[in-house]
Amino acid sequence: MMRSFLMAVALLAAATTAQGQGTVKFAILGPMAFVQGENHWAGAEMARDEINKAGGIAVGGRKMQVELIRADTNEVQSVPDATNATERVISRDKADFLIGGFRSEAVLAMQEIAMDSKKIFLGAGAADARLGENVEKNYDRYKYWFRVTPTKSPDLFRSLVAILGSIGDQMRQSLKKDQPKVAIVAEKTVWTEPIMKALQATLPKMKMEVVGTWQPSAVATDVTAELSAIERAGADIVFTLLSGPVGISLGRQMGERNMKAVAFGINVEGQKDEFWAATAGKGNFVSTLDTYSEVEMTPKTIPFVRAFKERYKKAPTYTAATYDAIMVLKAAIEQAGTTDADKLVPVLEKMEHVGTAATASWDKRHDLIWEVGKTAGIGVQWQDGKKVPFWPPQVKGMQPFKMPAR
Amino acid sequence: MYFLRRGWAELKNEVFVLPSRTAVLAWALALLVLPYVYGDPYVLRIVTLTCLFAMFAASWDLLAGYTGQVNFGHALFFGAGAYASALVSLKFGVTPWVTVWIGALVATGFGVVVGYLCLRLRGSYLSLATLAFPLIALGLLFAFPDFSGGELGVSGLRRLATTVTANYYVAVLAMLAVVFGLWLIADSKFGLVLHAIRDDEVAARASGINTPRYKLTVFAVSAFAAGLAGALFAHYIRVAGPSTLETALSFQVVIWGIFGGVATIYGPVAAVFILYPLTEWLGSFKAFGELRLLIFAVIVLLVLLFMPRGLSPWVRDRIETACPRCKQRNRAWRSACRLCGAALQSLRYRPR
Structure with a gap:
């Protein structure tokens, strides 16, 4: 036993x-x-x-x-x-x-x-x-x-610029404008500073005109002053660098004002599924760099x-x-x-x-090798309550980028 | 043989007579033998960081507890020490054994500047003014990212020692030396003057004490200790970043100070040795690890509710009693004072 x-x-x-x-x-x-x-x-x-x-x-x-x-x-x-x-x-x-x-x-x-x-x-x-x-x-x-x-931060910037270039081309065709106007809206935090500086240097080379830079607080609930200034400046694109709740305020108030400009950049709130409800359905056309979507x-x-x-x-x-x-x-x-x-x-x-x-695949620094369609991420846009992927266009399942009616 | 006998006599007559001193000796010995008894690198890491934060907390107590200069921006000195040591070490290739002292001296300079600017401020005005200094320092760091490393700080620093155990001993010995040094200062005539300044600065000045000089000195000494802790911390985790200047760290040290008992030096040290490993231990539980900060807050609140003067004075009052005649401390269970023989049990006197 x-x-x-x-x-x-x-x-x-x-x-x-x-x-x-x-x-x-x-x-x-x-x-x-x-x-x-x-x-x-x-x-x-x-x-x-x-x-x-x-x-x-x-x-x-x-x-x-x-x-x-x-x-x-x-x-x-x-x-x-x-x-x-x-x-x-x-x-x-x-x-x-x-x-x-x-x-x-x-x-x-x-x-x-x-x-x-x-x-x-x-x-x-x-x-x-x-x-x-x-x-x-x-x-x-x-x-x-x-x-x-x-991807490492300089490559994130490359992705942003690549998507912005694609949006700019679409604008040139549809608006018959050689030099689309870009307003930069970056929340007042440290991470946005180097990107802003790089953008101001890069955009003129991309034949885009920077009409101004606005820096609301990351938690601002009202950006109407900034948006009315942007409207007066005649901006076609609002380039966003927003990680805080201000991303919701911007999306909602652009919709409320029926702005003709379209928002693109980094909008962390815009990446979330709850964004549409948070903007009370006003966040149409807001677009952002993202990683995952139902796209191939x-x-x-x-x-x-x-x-x-x-x-x-x-x-x-x-x-x-x-x-x-x-x-x-x-x-x-x-x-x-x-x-x-x-x-x-x-x-x-x-x-x-x-x-x-x-x-x-990895380079000698063991960083991801940046390549459009492989590691560069995707562009997504809110269209009628759905987060729709639009970039890179060659990937199967991508849909057209839309702009507000003029 | 003579020295051994004399040492034993000192221990017997000065240390073993009081439970608090015996506990401190046991604690110091336990720290020194820990790597030989339980050499788990994770435990050694926690105790190493605990020692560094204990130095930081003790330095705050000298300034806030003894002198009444309640500093809500003490992280400034910690961060100044960390950044100065890190930058000198990295940019000039100087050994960290030298740069940690440079870090402490730079922090001392910051202490003198802050002390000078706040000389005329008292109470909540002083606290709020000191709160601003680390924020200003953060703004400056972010304004010159090429120099300071910006949001990420300075990384890739050299360690003071190569092995886990050697780093542990650096932290333990530095902590014991700094805490004992601060305790000696607080227990000296200089410390008495600090008490006087805290209790009634006008009366202290009327007695002929040059209070600005004392306040500046204590700012400098406190900043030196905090800066040394910050410098050692930076070389231990090999990064000196903005987190060393964060407001959260400034408030953390206030919590440690109040939890342990202000104007004691050993109180905040005890608080760090209880709270820091406790929070870490709570974090290791999958079920409620993410609620550790909430649990931590509840524990702190409960302790302060039932022990308003802090944990260590409360414990000390229960294991020791002061003689009503000569004010010497005795074990709580003694019936007569060990020095003057006065009766203790019936007339238990608890100094407040």
Whole structure:
């Protein structure tokens, strides 16, 4: 009796150990109380369930299940909290791979901890170029860092300019105007400053006239003064750099004033599904740079977006590309037959991965190689209550960009 | 042998006679042996950061608790130390062992400037004025992004030591030295003058005390300690960013100070050693990790509701009692004073 009991305990212990060894641990690092963290986690959950349902990741002829570790970095409020969370998942939870991050200042500190431990860290939220520059400056230390989403900030600017150029061409044709007039509306925060300066230098080269720059507060609820000045200046395009609730105010009040100008740029509120209701249905024609839409950026985009909407009852934001990050690692692990970071780095460097948000390949800084139709993102516009993708036009499923009637 | 016997006698007569001193000694020893007993890098990281924030909190207490100069912008000194050390280290390639002192000295300079500008202000006016300084510093950093790194700050800094344990000891030893140094200052005649300035500045001046000089000195000393903490912090996390100047950090230090008990030095240190690991520990729970700030706020409110003078004075009053005759502190369970022999139990005297 006693012998049977001991054997049962030993078998149970062995089974538990085997199960523990049979997982690949992915730490998902994000500000979980914020929408960015929610999407980090949601994207990762979708990848985990899909992989585990299909049997797991093949590592050297052995199938291993995906295990996720949820780590709230609280990075929006505290950089030390973010570093502590990174250390915890590495030394306590024994994570094999790190994915996530959002606030660039915090991600720079998190990157240091991951590199100290030689852990592969796939960035899925921070855009600052310095993260990739570290790889170029000190390859041996920082080679474990790769950026999955978004493209680095100078490339985000390239995307904005490319879309603006396309809108400008359409305006030239329909309005018979050689030089469309652009008003820049940028919220009064630090991140908009370099983009504004670059825009003021770039737009004249694109044969566009800058009629002025307006800087409301990021939380302004009334921008009628700015909009009436923009109307008087005869602007055709309102180029927005807005991350706060002012994006809603601008969309609603442009609609209320029946403005002939069309808004395009970055409008974070405009990326959300709730934008139309928040503007009381007045946000027609507001357009913004975005990542996900039901459009065939890759063959995987539409099924992913639909499955995401069905599961979470809302559309994914760009940080949900943690899904792609896990899939990238799965492909690399299966190709290399190991989870060893040093062996995976060269595999990742040579890889071209067709994901849900982009077709990704990496440069010498381990940044995404920017290419229209692959990693440059998409342009979306609110048209009669629907967020309609319009750019890049060559992608299947894109619809025409619309302008208010004149 | 003589020194051993003398050391033991000192310990027995000066430290073990009071539970609070025994607890402090045990705490210091525990910190020193921790890496050998439990070398988990995550735990060492939390304690390292706790030590750095404890230095910062103690520096605030010297200024606000002892002198009554309630500073709502103490992060200015922390950030000044962090940025100065980071920039000198990165741009001139100077070893961080030198630049942390430069950071502390730059913070001292900021302390003198802020102290001078606020000399005539008192109470809430002083607090509100000090609140503005880190915001001004942030504005300046953002205005010169090529120099300061702008929104992202200065990254890629060198660490003071290469191993987790060595970094831990740097922080622990620096904290013990700074906190003990601040406690010595607060316990000296200089500290008595600070008490006098806090309680009645006009009376202090009428007694012939040069109060502006004392106030400026305490601003400088407090800023030095905060700047050193900031510089060590920057080299530890290898980034000196705008978060070191954020208003949230300035208020955090006020919470630590009030929670632990002001005008004690050890109170805010105890508060950091309780609250910082507690918030981190709460964050590790999947179920309510994201509610940690709410739980933290509830705990702080409850403590302040039931212990209005702060946690450490409340605890100290329960384990120790002051002699009504000679004012010396004794264990609470003694019946007679250890020095003058006066009866204690029936006449328990609790100084406020």
